[in-house]
Amino acid sequence: MHIRLAGLQDLPALIAIDTVTRQDPQRAEQIADWLGQYRCLVAEIQGKVAAYAVMHRHFFGCAFIEMLMVGENHRRAGLGAALLACIQADCRGQKLFTLTNRSNAPMRRLLERQGFVASGVVENLDEGDPEQIYCWRLDQSERPPVATGHR
Template sequence: MNIMLIRLANEADIKDLIAIDSVASQEPQRVLQIHAWCTESTCFLAEKDGEIMGYGVLNYHFFGCGFIEMLMVGECYRRCGTGLNLLNALKSKCQHPKLFTTTNQSNFAMQRLLLNSGFIKSGQIENLDEDDPELVFFIPIPQ
């Protein structure tokens, strides 16, 4: 049995991260973000047998607290533990006692994943996406 590895992404991984990102092919801005996240050392990826399955971005731009800016799992790796493994790794790497993330109200799969991994709802932000509020989630991180 081969184990999923979570590691810091680097510039050599950018092409593979773009390939599994379901938004990158339609939004050139996402490609630029992936480049930035990799060069800023805020992007962690999940891989198994050398194949990249997903990635998550952890930074501290949300009022100085830990913030998961992005969690992306490749289409064919969804609902098999990749997202949960990434979330757990990001929680373990967080250097602040508070960790937040957000997702659209319409993204039921992500909401379920967050709740299953221990996050609690912590409010919402209106007017980012028309008629689809951004839900805020929080989890305390033992220091």
């Protein structure tokens, strides 16, 4: 696995692995916007994009993971954890937030394994499926998570 910054050249690969684009064609435009505006990382397996993460600092002045997407053929292989670990390493000493639907048990488990704690709920974004907010902050006495990929 290799983790690197994403660029506009990665747009077709990100669209291909993003499961939301199948139901919402406007998602491709959203991904292009993310690539142009925010910090985007990709995880590659044998030179091919297999996962990506998007982070910005527009959540009440704090770092926020806007998206973490692992291609369907690469799930449960540690790519999400490696991308999270890279972002966490960059956010040492700062608060880092993200959110996920309550129904997304695999993502909730991943966040909890990476040291995130539940920090609130947002209702009414997805009808009947509230968003759980998570926060991570590295205390001075803690060690940062171990990244399994290369930067």
